[in-house]
Amino acid sequence: MVKRLTAWVLDGDPLGFGTMSSVARGRVREMMGEVMTAQGRSLPADDTADLREIGFRSLDFSELALRVEDELGDELNFDAPGLRRIATVGDVLDFIEQLQSA
């Protein structure tokens, strides 16, 4: 039910910036860029970019998740194995989407 609701919310948000009940992919990417900029690095436009190569570490993911939580008004808790599967920028965005719809 929650999954369908989120999908509906995202479908109704053509600009990809989400609503009060979800933070959309475009906005999450923007926040990911902010996390990297704050550390003197930049986020490449390519979703296939390797996280190790661009220096995006697990703590950076935590910071991003906390920023998303802040906009979402809800906690996104997850186990470490889920995080270990993440290798690219696209994986990060997919994972945040999955967390929000879980």
Add this chain to the structure above:
Amino acid sequence: MSEVSLVPPATVVLVSGGSRGLGLAIVTDLLAAGLKVAAFARTVTPELRALGEKYPDHLHYGSVDVNDAKAGQAFVKQVEEVLGPIDALVNNAAIGQDSLHVHTSADHLAEIIQTNLTSPLILTRFVLRRMLAKGLKGRIVNITSICAQRGYPGLVAYSATKGGMDAATRSLARELGGRILANSVAPGFFASEMSAVLGQTQLDQIVRRTPTGHLTEPEDVLPVVRMLLLENTNINGQVLVVDGAASI
């Protein structure tokens, strides 16, 4: 990719259990060092109130039970508004024990574990989430005890909680990747605590067996806590014992 950036000295420090004993001494010491300090305890003592009058712009205090997570979190947000973002936490609040394990009720065991282990971990989690969300670096100092490393009768549950905090300290240091420095300070028995439960003969015997010739005082611990909060030492994930070598 190599990334070397130091964790800056603490500027706003949250101290749990800061109304008396070692906690109050830590609060007093950090205020004297020019830091902004937030302190909470179940009961606000006249001594803490007096510090508030002396340092009105640098000290924020409140009556909060460390086991009341919601109240603790509300206090943290209040501190951020009054003093600015918290970049250091001193987990000092704890309750003691003076009962043999077989004669300690299950409820009292649970209370000791809740107060000395679960609640500090929950507070740490909340403060870390605020720090990371703001992109801050910071420092955590857990006040533990020599009981975590040596056995003492009458302190089974207490020792277990302090050992738990030391273990958590090491994992936090790993998990936080150098962005937050996490360390424990483990004092030996304070003279005041010992004199409350031991006779003069026993006290004299312990002092004789302590290479430095004196029991630990809060004043011995303060420079160590201050160092961990302010200095660049690359000490991380460690337990620093302050006991005059009584335990070695």
